[in-house]
Amino acid sequence: MSYAKISQVAHYVPEQIITNDNLSQIMDTNDEWIKTRTGIERRHISRNQTTSDLAAEVAKKLLVKSGLAAEELDFILIATITPDSNMPSTAARVQAAIGATNAFAMDIVAACSGFIFALATAEKFIRSGPYKKGLVIGSETLSKIVDWSDRSTAVLFGDGAGGVLLEEAEQQHFLAESIHSDGSCASSLVSGVVGLSSPFSELGENQPFLTMEGRSIFDFAVRRVSKSIKETVEKAGFSVNEIDTYLLHQANVRLLDKMAKKMGVDREKLPANMMEYGNTSAASVPILLSECVDKNLLTLGSSQKVVLCGFGGGLTWGTLIVTI
Ligand code: ACO
Numbered sequence: 007m008s009y010a011k012i013s014q015v016a017h018y019v020p021e022q023i024i025t026n027d028n029l030s031q032i033m034d035t036n037d038e039w040i041k042t043r044t045g046i047e048r049r050h051i052s053r054n055q056t057t058s059d060l061a062a063e064v065a066k067k068l069l070v071k072s073g074l075a076a077e078e079l080d081f082i083l084i085a086t087i088t089p090d091s092n093m094p095s096t097a098a099r100v101q102a103a104i105g106a107t108n109a110f111a112m113d114i115v116a117a118c119s120g121f122i123f124a125l126a127t128a129e130k131f132i133r134s135g136p137y138k139k140g141l142v143i144g145s146e147t148l149s150k151i152v153d154w155s156d157r158s159t160a161v162l163f164g165d166g167a168g169g170v171l172l173e174e175a176e177q178q179h180f181l182a183e184s185i186h187s188d189g190s191c192a193s194s195l196v197s198g199v200v201g202l203s204s205p206f207s208e209l210g211e212n213q214p215f216l217t218m219e220g221r222s223i224f225d226f227a228v229r230r231v232s233k234s235i236k237e238t239v240e241k242a243g244f245s246v247n248e249i250d251t252y253l254l255h256q257a258n259v260r261l262l263d264k265m266a267k268k269m270g271v272d273r274e275k276l277p278a279n280m281m282e283y284g285n286t287s288a289a290s291v292p293i294l295l296s297e298c299v300d301k302n303l304l305t306l307g308s309s310q311k312v313v314l315c316g317f318g319g320g321l322t323w324g325t326l327i328v329t330i
Contacts, residue, residue, distance in 0.1 A: 010132035011175035012330055013306065016067035017168035017296035018060055019050040019283060026161070033157045040161045045259025049164030049284035051149045056090045058099035060167035060289075061145035065104045068141055068171045079109040081140035083128050085120030085288035087197065087319065088147045089113055096145065109140065117195065118255045118318025120144055120288030121168075122185065122326055125314070128172050129180050143169030144288035151197045153215035162257070163216075164284035168292030181311075182242035184234055185324035191226070194219040195319035223318070227261055231317045232268035235325050239313065242327040246271045249327070250310040251298065255317055256280040256290040277303060291316050306330055 025048045026037035040046055052060070061084055069076060084097040097111035116123040121144035131137040145167035152160050195218050201210020235254075239246050252275050254262060259278050266273040279294050286293060291314055298304040304312065309329045317323035 008133060008135060009175045009178045009180070010129040010172050011179040012170045012328065013173045014068050014072045014171040015169070015292070015296040015299050015306070016064050016071060017166065017289075017293040018063035018067065019166040019293070020052040020055055020060065022051050022053050023048050024051045029161055032154070033160060035157045035161055043258075043260070044162060045278065045280050046162065046284045047281045050166055052147050052165045055147075057086050057088050057145045057147045057167075058090045058096045058103065060147070060165065061096060061100045061143045061169070062103040064143050064145065064167045064169045065100055065141055068169060069104065072171050074139065074171070076104045076106040077108050079106040079139055079141060080137040081128065081131060082106060082109050082111040083114055083124040083140065083142045084111075085114045085116065085124040085142075085144040086146055087115060087117050087120065087287055088151055100143070116288075116322045116324075117320055118257070118285070118287045118290065119185070119316035119320070119322035119324045121291050122314055122316040122324035123322065125170070125172070125326060126183050126185055126324065132172060132174055138174045140172050141169055142172055143167060144290070144292050145169075146287045146289045148216070148285070148287055151214065151216045153217070158220065159216055159218050162285050164286050166283055166286040166289045166293055168289050168294075168296050170292060170295070179329045180326060181329065182238050182327040183325065184238045184241070186234065186322065188321045191222075191321045194222050194226075194321065197319075224258070224261055226321060227257070227317050228264045228268055231315065231323045232265045234323060235313060235315055236269050238325040238327055244311065244327070248311065249275065249313050251304060252276045252313045252315070253291050253294050253298070254313075254315045256283065256294060257285045257318070287318065288316070304330060
């Protein structure tokens with residue numbers, strides 16, 4: 007039986023920075039409201055790079071950092087709700103961009119939980135035997151699905167990508183997982199609805215842009231996601247304060263405060279970076295992981311115990327307890 011481990015991390019964000027003040031020039035909002043309600047101060051918005059372009063930058067960084075050739079990769083999984091196209095997948099575009107000719111490539115759609123769902127999937131591929139190395143990347147250009155006339159959502163999101171190289175290992179690094187969906191709450195977060203349009207159908211409704219019931223998602227995260235994280239930590243055989251770091255989806259800083267309190271975890275164990283990037287959906291957890299490694303808050307190969315947790319549209323939520 008082989009195990010999987012995260013052996014390298016990287017992130018990439020578009021250069022262009024849009025501050026809260028920039029937004030207040032195009033909509034009825036202000037820096038004070040955005041900062042106090044969400045913690046967000048700025049976000050990176052793509053001028054001309056697509057979701058696959060951002061992901062390919064992360065993939066190239068992972069290859070350089072690990073010294074691997076692209077041909078050595080067995081798979082590329084991309085978590086995204088903002089693909090360049092449904093067909094080909096964003097992952098197939100990245101495979102071509104980096105020349106990973108021996109890798110299979112596919113996208114995984116689970117909104118802000120996408121990276122966690124993709125990593126849990128990739129870990130099973132490696133444990134199954136034939137696959138030894140692969141990339142798992144969360145990449146988003148949410149700016150293309152945000153409704154820029156809706157101040158209640160437009161201020162929240164940003165573009166970016168982050169990912170990991172997952173490799174075969176001799177020891178167990180994935181200690182526990184729990185991944186969940188509740189489609190009965192689907193209407194609280196919606197985007198990309200394409201209705202029927204054939205001459206033989208009743209015309210359906212199109213809803214390309216993102217809509218969100220912010221308050222109900224907030225309550226869902228505090229109640230159900232906090233409970234699920236705690237249960238997963240206990241399933242791994244730890245108490246909540248034995249975990250070194252909690253890398254949670256970066257939607258709102260007040261949400262992190264409430265979740266830490268609900269779980270009984272020291273707030274300092276939950277790093278935050280939504281001030282810089284806003285909510286980048288599937289990219290938020292891997293960007294945070296990569297930044298924590300860059301800032302020496304986490305060290306690859308140190309056996310630190312880390313919680314990775316995403317939650318959002320679907321509804322979906324997922325937690326992985328890993329040692330890095
Ligand atoms: N600027 C100024 N005022 C605003 C803005 C804005 N950008 N947006 C809303 N307001 C106003 C509203 O109109 C409302 O005014 P009113 O009281 O006169 O009606 C007031 O501010 C309060 O609005 P609420 O929506 O009640 O604000 P709330 O405190 O709930 O914060 C927020 C909203 C930030 C969205 C919060 O609910 C939240 O963060 N929810 C969680 C979102 C989340 O976790 N998403 C994760 C998944 S995302 C994914 O999967 C893609």
